[in-house]
Amino acid sequence: MGDLLNCPQCGKLFIKGIRKTCDACFKEEEQQYDKVYRFIRKSENRNATIVDVSEATTVSENKIIYFIHQGRIRVKGFPNFTYPCDGCQKPINDGRLCQVCKEKLKSELSIEDFIMKKQQEALPSYHTDDN
Ligand SMILES: [Zn+2]
Ligand SMILES: [Zn+2]
Structure with a gap:
């Protein structure tokens, strides 16, 4: 028994379990995590x-951000280590959202809804502030 799922990383079928990816991808991810962890400590x-x-x-920047979002990597004490806020893309150093977005989030339903809304707002924009 056990349901089969397509691995979101490599597309291979694997038996659904506690992991969201197949064994090979899981191992690869653990190795990547280990490298990042050893480097930053x-x-x-x-x-x-x-x-x-x-x-x-x-390890790709997206993967490193993914580890941070998971809470497995903490970069709070790293003055130059920033990555974009999920809400407004402003550089942040902790968690998924900057202080401003965290304040706004208090009245929203969930972090996922908030981020989706923010991303949709950001799409059809023809003017930029940096000129
Ligand atoms: Zn896989
Ligand atoms: Zn923000």
């Missing part, structure tokens, strides 16, 4: 940016 890497970490570990 060294004190000489305290000033690293996300680009530095990605280059040093060969």
Whole structure:
């Protein structure tokens, strides 16, 4: 018994369990996590940016952000390590949302709804602020 699922990472079929990916992808992800974790826990890497970490570990920036979102990697003490707020894309250093978005979120239904709404708002924009 056991349901079959397509692995969201590689597309292979695997038996549904506690993991959301197949064994191979799970192992790969653990190795990537390990590399990032080992890199950032060294004190000489305290000033690293996300680009530095990605280059040093060969783990993609998106994957590193994914680990942060999962709460497995904490970069709060890293002054240069920022990644975009899920709500407004402003650089942040902790959690998924900046302070402003966290305040706004209090009146919203859920973090997922909030982020989806924000992303939709951001789509049809023809003017930018940076000129
Ligand atoms: Zn897989
Ligand atoms: Zn924000």
